[in-house]
Amino acid sequence: MLIRNELPEYRRPLTAQDAEALRAEAAAEVEGFLELRENHKPTPLYSLGALAKKLNVDGIYIKDESHRLHAGSFKALGSSYAIIRLVLENASSQLGRAVNVSELHTRSVRDIARQMVFGCATTGNQGLAVAYGAHLVGAKAVVFVHANISKERIAAIERWRAHVIRVDGPYEEALAEAARACARSGAILVSDLSGTGDEHAAKFIMQGYVPIISEAMRTIPNAPTHIFVQAGIGVLAAAITGHLATTLGAERPTIIVVEPERAACLYASAAKGNIHKIAGNAPSVMAMLECFEPSHLAWRILSRQADFFMIVKEDDAISAMNQLAKPMGNDPAIVAGESGGVGLAGLIRLAQDASLSSRIELNSNSRILVVNTEGAMDLSRYNQIVGLSPLVVSAGLPCDGI
Numbered sequence: 001m002l003i004r005n006e007l008p009e010y011r012r013p014l015t016a017q018d019a020e021a022l023r024a025e026a027a028a029e030v031e032g033f034l035e036l037r038e039n040h041k042p043t044p045l046y047s048l049g050a051l052a053k054k055l056n057v058d059g060i061y062i063k064d065e066s067h068r069l070h071a072g073s074f075k076a077l078g079s080s081y082a083i084i085r086l087v088l089e090n091a092s093s094q095l096g097r098a099v100n101v102s103e104l105h106t107r108s109v110r111d112i113a114r115q116m117v118f119g120c121a122t123t124g125n126q127g128l129a130v131a132y133g134a135h136l137v138g139a140k141a142v143v144f145v146h147a148n149i150s151k152e153r154i155a156a157i158e159r160w161r162a163h164v165i166r167v168d169g170p171y172e173e174a175l176a177e178a179a180r181a182c183a184r185s186g187a188i189l190v191s192d193l194s195g196t197g198d199e200h201a202a203k204f205i206m207q208g209y210v211p212i213i214s215e216a217m218r219t220i221p222n223a224p225t226h227i228f229v230q231a232g233i234g235v236l237a238a239a240i241t242g243h244l245a246t247t248l249g250a251e252r253p254t255i256i257v258v259e260p261e262r263a264a265c266l267y268a269s270a271a272k273g274n275i276h277k278i279a280g281n282a283p284s285v286m287a288m289l290e291c292f293e294p295s296h297l298a299w300r301i302l303s304r305q306a307d308f309f310m311i312v313k314e315d316d317a318i319s320a321m322n323q324l325a326k327p328m329g330n331d332p333a334i335v336a337g338e339s340g341g342v343g344l345a346g347l348i349r350l351a352q353d354a355s356l357s358s359r360i361e362l363n364s365n366s367r368i369l370v371v372n373t374e375g376a377m378d379l380s381r382y383n384q385i386v387g388l389s390p391l392v393v394s395a396g397l398p399c400d401g402i
Helices: 016-022 024-035 049-055 065-070 075-095 107-114 125-137 151-158 171-185 200-208 210-219 235-251 265-272 296-305 314-325 342-351 354-359 379-386 390-394
Strands: 002-004 045-047 059-064 117-122 140-145 163-166 226-230 254-260 308-312 367-372
Touching: 002 265, 002 354, 016 024, 016 200, 016 235, 016 296, 024 075, 024 200, 024 210, 024 235, 045 210, 049 059, 049 342, 059 065, 059 210, 059 342, 065 075, 065 367, 075 107, 075 117, 075 125, 075 200, 075 235, 117 125, 117 171, 125 140, 125 151, 140 151, 140 171, 151 163, 151 379, 200 210, 200 235, 200 296, 210 235, 210 367, 226 235, 226 342, 235 254, 235 296, 254 265, 254 342, 265 296, 265 308, 308 342, 314 342, 314 379, 342 354, 342 367, 379 390
Parallel strands: 059 367, 117 140, 140 163, 226 254, 226 367, 254 308
Antiparallel strands: 002 308, 045 059
């Protein structure tokens, strides 16, 4: 369930292009875009002191992305940032001059955005983010959903006036149909699953996630020794890992990438020694991470800079949701969706096994950072798993973190 990165490229520097996209200056640029959003403020970072004591570590800190832009998920950062950048590029081309983000809501730029259509496939949150981003700039969104997405997640996408098309098959079939439809119609495919040679939108998406880690590193009382980050195709994990590699170098924390046992494409790639597509198995409760092929862009970064890859079981994810909703001691109650607490699930699993803990040097001096990537995006599923409504859980949650 835990393997060390022993790939030949491990610890090699990032490519110049990847380092450029994830450097400190890039984080500042993305944060500059965010500051112009009227509903923006940094997401809270909470300390889980009682849980840290139980697990015999010095500290556990959780960055709560369920508050991001009132969209409920970290995905609101990446895809909306990519859409804004793509609109500004198109406007610059059509108007024959450089157009910056301060002009996003001017009539001339809005008229151009209104003619643009953005498409994507989704396991849930990506579709919500693309719908949200398109709505933000006045463009249109078409979202292809696979067969296992719940009605509540589809309804959340449709609330942003996106056109939803259902595909009878897994995520990969929805993605293939989205790519075909965009190619036929001229719509812009917003996908972080790079590998076709065109990484333009994917790199913007990854870059858009960097504020998660840059905000956390400014806020955390003491630098983390370990970061557990969940992954589907790996773009969030790559953004965090790549940013720390470019800003801290050899002094960065140990990075552990955590995936569902039923959809562990990065783990399989690390085990086999090269990027690897796996066969789909039974559906996972961690539906937002149910991906079977890594992003080539993400793999290029994680294969060089991630330290460990691990898998967690279905019960681990459910246990982490309940741990966050019903905390011990004075720890805050946190609403985490089925995929939101998977990084924490990985920490808890390793901390309970002395032999695994020793492999990553997890001990009483360790300070751990994890990310809650989503809130209760599917209310009925959340109520079923936790036995409480998100409103009840969040009633006692402080709003500003530490």
